[in-house]
Amino acid sequence: MSRHFTPKVITANDLMLGDAIWLTEDDRWTRDIAEAELIEDEAHATIRLLFAQAQPEIAVGPYLADAKPGTTGPQPIHFREAFRTRGPSNYAHGKQVEV
């Protein structure tokens, strides 16, 4: 059996707006992590990351971020990734009010 793989989502910043985006299973980019593809296989993650990296006109700096399944879809694990789904804590700006 292969070693344990923490599930991942692919995330990046949008080229034009600069905000956080996530790659969906049907090859779209979404602003809601719950719609992202939760990748549970390492080899598949590599292929999906290559796919994301091939879209520099949309996504800047795509990377794999640890995630876990939630009731409505993938959820972030690290607090940095959680902030990216919401926006800053000092103002109601960003995704917490826009998405």
Place this chain on the structure above:
Amino acid sequence: MYVYNDFDEAFVRERVAQFRGQVERRVSGALTEDEFKPLRLMNGLYLQLHAYMLRVAVPYGTLNPVQMRQLAYLAETYDKGYGHFTTRQNIQYNWPKLADVPDMLEALADVGMHAIQTSGNTIRNVTADHFAGAAADEIEDPRPVAELLRQWSTDHPEFQFLPRKFKIAVTGSPTDRAVTKAHDIGLRMVRDASGAPGFEVIVGGGLGRTPMVGKVLREFLPKADLLPYCEAIVSVYNLLGRRDNKYKARIKITVHENGIDTIRSLVEAKFAELRPVFAGFDQQLLTQIEGHFAPPTFRSAPTDSYEAARLANPAFRSWSDTNLSAHKAEGYAIVSISIKKHGATPGDATADQMRVMADLAERFGHGELRISHEQNVILPHVHKSDLAAVYAVLREADLATANIGLVSDIIACPGMDYCALATARSIPVAQDIATRFEELKLEHEVGPLKIKISGCINACGHHHVGHIGILGLDRAGVENYQITLGGDGSEDAAIGKRAGPGFSADEIVPAIERLVLGYLDLRAAPDETFLQTYRRLGIEPFKAILYPAAATEEKANAA
């Protein structure tokens, strides 16, 4: 204030046009992100956690009202109605869209501003004493020299790809309000035996992961030699500085590894070579620049109304006790406008507040504004008879917080609320500390105390030189805050010492409260400041306050 000449104007416009083309090529796919990134960084455009961030240079922290209004216009038109004043006297916009940035730069060029060299491995915005040209203790206004350095360093062909970023700070007073000892080059104006002004040249200071207090490279440098001498320093660093390791690339490491004596002899040799080449043009230029910084015509008027207003209005008295500093001209004061309302984000001003400050500068302040590295805004020249009127306007605009230099006047970097490099948040910690001390109504009793918070080891929040420094880290996926004590950013610069294990986000504000209340018990007299008490007693009693359980255990073991 310096006004762009035709050359400056043409240069800045050309850079805007170039950047417009670069953005177009990035959007069309003609440039990859790897190609585009250094180009956008050269123009101050970062990509952060939630959006792009544009860092606009405020040269040596000086603005005129027209420029401040333009910053307000940018905040309203291209951002979310506010801007963030930084610890390097700049302003950052947290929400620009890529396609709008060329227009933002164009709008800045309209008022003689830009974002050039606010990033990248170049000589960054030259910072200066925010009381320059006004301070009672000043030898000379340092801003003409800062402007000379700005012109020399902007687009300097030799210094566009230094081993790492390079920061210069200048102060015209023996009292160091510009943290010169924590800069790559710090220039402190002093006089020689004959009384002629010149500079003590400090090199190799810096914070970040390897904090160091700068070392004196030259005790006295005649003013006329400044440019060739600085060029000699940067040339030596450019050749000797390490490019193999980003974390060892700053000049502080070069000085540390080679020794100050080696650096000095290399710099002096290079200086001997360069000095004849300068041939006086820099001095002609300096004379021209000095003309732009002629002091305003100060008026002579009675100040009785100021004294009467102080007696009549306790809130005004409290504000004037805290937020005013001594001015060189009789009857005048320097006003520090606190951008640190309790519970608000340190350094954030709304577009409306920017306009209010611009209006005040125009009506009462000889048309001058300053941004301080402590993230406040300064009206450097206000006649005392106008202070009550200024205060009334500030109150209306929610800008009359009387806390300059006190517990709630906290420096905080944007931290993980915005910054892609951050390891923890800083802003909420600053907000909570300020709110808590407002509830306690204690900060005036506590007196001068500088708390500085950074959200990562890079130390944009200057935590190493905070009397109390707070460093936010990521410990196994949880925000954790380390406290340092006894730091000092003044002419007696010192790096704070780590107090012990870090505190969780829930524990950090109570820990700071414990520390400050504990200091009140420790101080020898009400006028002994936190830093003086720390210097008298050392770190141990403060550790005992921060970690009571550990202290009890130690006592038990000793018994």
